[in-house]
Amino acid sequence: MQRPPEPSHPSRRTLVAASGALGLAAAAPAARAAAQPGEDAAWLQAVLERFAGFGGKASGGPGDEASGAWLEDELRGAGYACRRQAFEVPFLDPRRVTLAADDSRADLIAHVLGPVTGAAGVSGPLRLAAAGGDLSGAIALVTLPHKRWVTLVDPMAAQPLEEALRRGAAAAVLVTTGPTGEAIALNVSPHRPGPARPVAILAPKDAAPFLAAAAEGRPATLTVDADVGRRPAWNLIARLDRQAPKTLVISTPRSGWFGCAAERGSGLAVWLSLARWLAGADPGVNVELVCTSGHEFEYLGGEHYLEHAAPRPEATALWVHVGASTAARDWHEFGRLRPLPSADPQRVLTATRDVIDRVRPAFAGVTGLEAVLEATAATAGGEMTNVLKAGYATAIGQYGVHRYFHTRADDLGCTSGELVRPVAAAFRAGINACLTEAPRA
CATH class of the missing domain: 3.50.30.30 (Glucose Oxidase; domain 1)
Incomplete structure (x- = not known):
């Protein structure tokens, strides 16, 4: 099937403007609250455009390095303590x-x-x-x-x-x-x-x-x-240490085969919106954000984080993984692919048994994600499978495979801030419910 012409890549002027709009700590607290972080489609669109502008995201390559550095600057500006976890990848x-x-x-x-x-x-x-x-x-x-x-x-x-x-x-x-x-x-x-x-x-x-x-x-x-050969790559780890006994971990991959606008970009936009929200909120836990490289190598960066850097399972209140194709566009398939304003429903949300009933209301009406499955080795996908195997008992994990997944055509035509907005809001509501509601018998 032939695909309609794609929108052109954002210009340098657009990217500069987007960069100015993204500062997580730029607005005063009252203004940040009024903006409802995670529900601002224009802000989310700016995130998508900035990420897409870095080009290919092969692990350890120029686009992966540049996008990681950009995210590091954003999170440092919001008050997160950032560090890099280095490892090697093939290329x-x-x-x-x-x-x-x-x-x-x-x-x-x-x-x-x-x-x-x-x-x-x-x-x-x-x-x-x-x-x-x-x-x-x-x-x-x-x-x-x-x-x-x-x-x-x-x-x-x-x-x-x-x-x-x-x-x-x-x-x-x-x-x-x-x-x-x-x-x-x-x-x-x-x-x-x-x-x-x-x-x-x-x-x-x-x-x-x-x-x-x-x-x-x-x-x-x-x-x-x-x-x-082999080259260096790194995971970005950002932390708000609030001297709490337990930590909320939110993970997402950064690398991928090509531009990955919908595969990676939509999840990163959700992840960054959650970082923005948590910088101004206090849910009673420490916050650790991890953005991994090495994803194309069967989650290599996630393996390194789990093995060498992640908080211990007993010290983790909740692990949230925002995976692939979080908010990708759906397409009509009559003769040729024609873009739709709605999201591809081929995305999955899983949650562990102890929190699944609190997560479901948050994602009601979000196509594909509203049918929350119990997170097990059989239902979890991507990095979440390794998280569960490592003993993290309370977790939410999302993954998906949109139509242009792992292709060179996964560009800004495959996602948008409007598609990301309801998912980001749902993740925030789900996290809030898991951390604030009393455990159920």
């Missing part, structure tokens, strides 16, 4: 990642942990992996079923890829069949070995000539020419 900075066969050529997304080919590429017959048989020396074309794809840890993606490489393929190309026709980048685990041979991802909208070539075994060349 792949592409020069050219392409598939060529006959007169057709397409740009691909490289598997960040796979080997590169250099400028010469790897050549061989292009073959359909689903056709069976020996793939020795071939470039295997692996067409995945229709899905809103997230990760290569998913067996539906991992197993056909591994099978093609076991059958001798010299390289593999995945076609991530999904809701938009765009190539969908897939998260990878740094704790598992990468593929032994080059792997890349092809957009379904570009696949037709290569499927035809693969059906006949015609020659093709896959090129993965890139700089690879």
